[in-house]
Each structure stands twice: as structure tokens, then as C-alpha cells.
Amino acid sequence: MKYYSTNGKAPVADLQKAVVKGLAEDRGLYMPDHINKLPKAFFADMPKMRFQDIAFNVAASFFGDDIDLDGLQDLVYDTLRFDCPVVKVKENIYALELFHGPTLAFKDVGARFMARMLQYFLRSGSVCCRDTATGKTVNVLVATSGDTGSAVANGFLGVEGIHVYVLYPKGKVSPIQECQFTTLGQNITAIEVDGVFDDCQALVKNAFMDEELNRHMMLTSANSINVARFLPQAFYYFNAVARLASQSLNSDIVVCVPSGNFGNICSALFGHEMGLPVKRFIAANNANDVFYNYLQTGQYEPKPSKQTLANAMDVGDPSNFARIINLYSENGKLSSEETHQRITSLISGATYSDDQIRETMRQCYAETGYILDPHGACGYRALEEQLQPGEVGVFCETAHPAKFKEKVDEILGIDVEIPERLQAFMKGTKQSVPMSKDFADFKAYLLSC
Numbered sequence: 370m371k372y373y374s375t376n377g378k379a380p381v382a383d384l385q386k387a388v389v390k391g392l393a394e395d396r397g398l399y400m401p402d403h404i405n406k407l408p409k410a411f412f413a414d415m416p417k418m419r420f421q422d423i424a425f426n427v428a429a430s431f432f433g434d435d436i437d438l439d440g441l442q443d444l445v446y447d448t449l450r451f452d453c454p455v456v457k458v459k460e461n462i463y464a465l466e467l468f469h470g471p472t473l474a475f476k477d478v479g480a481r482f483m484a485r486m487l488q489y490f491l492r493s494g495s496v497c498c499r500d501t502a503t504g505k506t507v508n509v510l511v512a513t514s515g516d517t518g519s520a521v522a523n524g525f526l527g528v529e530g531i532h533v534y535v536l537y538p539k540g541k542v543s544p545i546q547e548c549q550f551t552t553l554g555q556n557i558t559a560i561e562v563d564g565v566f567d568d569c570q571a572l573v574k575n576a577f578m579d580e581e582l583n584r585h586m587m588l589t590s591a592n593s594i595n596v597a598r599f600l601p602q603a604f605y606y607f608n609a610v611a612r613l614a615s616q617s618l619n620s621d622i623v624v625c626v627p628s629g630n631f632g633n634i635c636s637a638l639f640g641h642e643m644g645l646p647v648k649r650f651i652a653a654n655n656a657n658d659v660f661y662n663y664l665q666t667g668q669y670e671p672k673p674s675k676q677t678l679a680n681a682m683d684v685g686d687p688s689n690f691a692r693i694i695n696l697y698s699e700n701g702k703l704s705s706e707e708t709h710q711r712i713t714s715l716i717s718g719a720t721y722s723d724d725q726i727r728e729t730m731r732q733c734y735a736e737t738g739y740i741l742d743p744h745g746a747c748g749y750r751a752l753e754e755q756l757q758p759g760e761v762g763v764f765c766e767t768a769h770p771a772k773f774k775e776k777v778d779e780i781l782g783i784d785v786e787i788p789e790r791l792q793a794f795m796k797g798t799k800q801s802v803p804m805s806k807d808f809a810d811f812k813a814y815l816l817s818c
């Protein structure tokens with residue numbers, strides 16, 4: 370499979386280059402040059418298949434030319450050592466719980482999959498890093514405001530040949546999140562930056578652009594624009610359809626995805642292109658409403674992000690928007706009007722204020738007993754408002770409510786139980802490297818590593 374850039378000004382890449390580079394030379398996002406439809410027989414068998422085996426078939430369709438099938442099966446099975454159940458919340462509304470991974474975040478799947486894919490390329494002896502100065506280690510830099518850092522750190526933990534540096538803003542991530550990437554040790558280094566999230570991101574960006582540093586060490590990023598991180602999320606949607614079908618719910622399925630950078634919903638749309646029987650999609654947003662506005666007007670106007678209760682979705686310029694446009698314009702062949710028309714016929718939007726999020730969490734809890742987190746609440750409400758008679762709705766519950774315990778407890782007046790897996794992190798010893806927000810300091814540190 371070849372990967373082209375959404376900006377159309379970079380050479381096509383093979384999978385390895387797309388994964389190691391992340392972003393194309395022209396700053397565009399990599400897109401697979403074709404999307405295979407899966408055979409009817411596969412969809413017929415899906416309800417009887419396990420999550421892992423469904424995922425292997427999906428993965429083979431994207432990565433089967435570039436990774437031998439035994440290696441790929443290994444990679445998929447190692448990534449998916451947990452379940453992703455579909456839970457009935459009320460009549461016709463189901464929660465697709467994406468939070469049963471190691472850090473209770475849906476990002477666990479993409480992070481682990483990417484780590485194992487990099488390792489596969491390293492072991493096959495072909496990774497581009499072999500000709501750099503240090504030669505042996507791939508260094509992953511990731512800036513985080515919380516969730517991404519923990520998923521990436523845990524996904525890469527113990528993966529030989531790769532070292533991860535997680536940069537996070539001092540005092541600005543929740544204690545639970547901080548424990549998830551500062552207590553691991555091994556090949557994970559947490560860097561506590563005296564600044565805000567944007568400072569962390571600037572340090573990472575500067576590092577990628579610094580020639581001396583890039584000569585010294587092989588640097589790569591693990592953010593959600595990476596094809597190895599976003600595509601595997603499609604596994605979730607095939608599994609959802611399979612689990613619904615095994616309960617004889619197989620027509621007029623509506624999938625609703627609480628969205629920030631739009632990587633998760635983008636993977637679902639790729640699944641749809643592969644033939645996944647979903648009637649339509651809803652992108653649920655918090656108060657950050659640029660995609661919602663695009664659907665209404667056809668104009669895309671990025672804005673600075675607003676802080677909300679559902680903070681993993683506080684994105685004012687979603688990076689995967691470019692992929693969605695590229696997909697439905699057939700790589701720029703269709704006009705922007707035609708593209709907009711195709712998108713709005715398949716995807717609708719929703720945007721909710723913090724007050725509406727709180728109200729939804731309370732109503733759902735009172736009516737059904739189901740505990741929504743602030744992100745899932747956007748998805749649940751969009752289905753409640755937009756589901757038509759005869760449709761079956763499934764929304765992603767993207768985070769375990771215990772990850773946002775302080776907020777959920779306060780809003781619902783309950784004491785959310787913290788799962789053992791989270792508690793285990795909280796018992797570890799915090800280790801981090803203090804860092805100023807000055808790039809010279811960060812560079813000196815990396816050069817000394």
C-alpha cells in the first residue's frame with residue numbers, strides 16, 4: 370500500500386515511512402491510496418467472530434501487503450488483550466465502551482498498535498533510523514495534556530529499541546493521569562515542563578525541526594495523525610456492528626462519536642468505505658464547534674480551542690478534518706460544494722455547552738443508572754436528540770468515568786469506584802525530569818541522553 374499526502378506536494382510513501390515520519394514533508398496527512406472493500410462473507414461471519422479476529426481481518430486489508438500475516442496477527446492480538454463491549458443504556462441506545470484498555474482510554478489501541486508496528490520494522494532491520502548517528506533507538510516525543518501521554522507511555526512500555534519522552538505541563542494534568550506516565554520507568558521518561566500544554570507542544574515541534582538534534586538521534590512523534598495510530602481504531606466499529614448483529618440488530622445503525630481531533634470518527638468513516646453497514650454518523654462536539662459549523666455552512670473556520678468539561682475534545686482546528694475532506698472529495702477531484710454535500714448526507718453534527726453536558730449526565734443517570742463521563746455525554750445526547758424511529762443508535766463512551774472522577778462525583782453526587790488498574794498506577798513512585806519551557810534546555814537535555 371502506498372500513502373499519499375493530503376497536501377499533494379510530497380512524494381508517496383510506503384507504510385514504514387508514513388509511520389516513522391507521521392506527517393508528510395509538505396505538512397499534509399498520509400492517506401492510503403486505496404481502501405479495499407471487505408467481502409460479503411466476512412460481514413456475514415462477523416457476528417460469530419471474536420473482536421481480535423475481526424480486527425485481524427480489518428488490519429490485513431490495510432497492512433497485509435507490508436507486514437507478513439503472522440507478524441500482523443501477533444501485533445493485533447498483542448494490542449487487543451481486552452474487550453470492547455456494547456452495553457444497552459436504554460431502548461435503541463447502546464454505549465460502545467472503548468475504555469477497557471490498559472489506561473482506560475480508547476487511545477490505548479492506536480498507541481499499542483503503533484508501538485508494535487515500529488518494533489516490527491526495527492526488527493526487520495529496515496527502519497530508516499539505522500543510518501543515523503546513534504542508530505539503535507527510535508525516540509518518540511509526545512506532548513500531552515493528559516490522556517495521550519498515558520496511552521502512548523503504556524503502549525510503548527517495554528518495547529525494545531524505542532524510548533519515549535512524555536512532555537506534560539507541571540500541575541496541569543490530573544493526579545490520576547500524571548501517575549499513568551510518571552511511575553512506569555523502563556523506556557519511558559516523563560518530562561515535567563514549567564509551562565502550559567502549548568509550551569510542551571512547542572518544545573516537541575522545535576525538536577523535530579532542529580537539524581543538530583536530528584543528526585544526533587532518531588526522533589519521531591506518536592500523535593493521532595499517525596496512520597498506525599488512527600486506522601486501528603476502525604476495529605472498534607466493526608466489533609460494534611458485529612455485537613449488535615449478534616443481538617439481531619442489523620439495520621439502520623447510527624454511530625455517534627464524541628470528537629476532538631476527529632481521528633476516531635475518521636477511522637469509523639474508513640470502516641464505512643470498507644463496506645461496514647452503518648447508515649449514518651453523528652460527530653458530537655462540546656462547545657468547540659468548528660466541525661458543526663462546517664456542516665451547517667460549508668465553511669471551515671478554525672478557532673482557538675475553548676476549555677470545557679470534556680477536555681479531551683477541546684480542539685479548535687481538528688487535524689483529521691483534512692483527511693475527511695480528502696476522502697469525500699476523492700483526493701480533490703470533487704468541488705467543495707459536492708464534497709460538503711456528500712459529507713452532510715452521511716454525517717450530522719451536534720455541539721453542547723458544559724451546562725448541557727452536566728444536565729445530560731444527570732438525566733441519563735436518573736433515568737437509566739448509566740454513568741456517563743463528560744465526553745460520552747455529548748454522544749449520548751446527540752443520539753437522544755437525533756435518532757429517528759426504526760434506527761438503532763450506538764455512541765462511543767470514550768473514557769471511563771473514574772478518569773474524570775472529581776467532575777463526575779460532583780455532577781452526579783456519587784462516589785465513582787476507581788478500577789483496580791487505575792489504583793495500581795497510583796501506588797507507583799512518581800519520577801520525572803523537571804524542565805523549563807526554554808528550547809535550549811530541552812535540546813541540551815536530549816543531546817545528553
Ligand SMILES: *Cc1c(COP(=O)(O)O)cnc(C)c1O
Nearest residue numbers: 628629630631632633681767768
Ligand atoms: C481523545 C479523546 C476524544 C477525542 O477523540 P478524537 O479522535 O481526537 O476525535 C474523546 N474523548 C476522550 C475521552 C478522548 O481521550
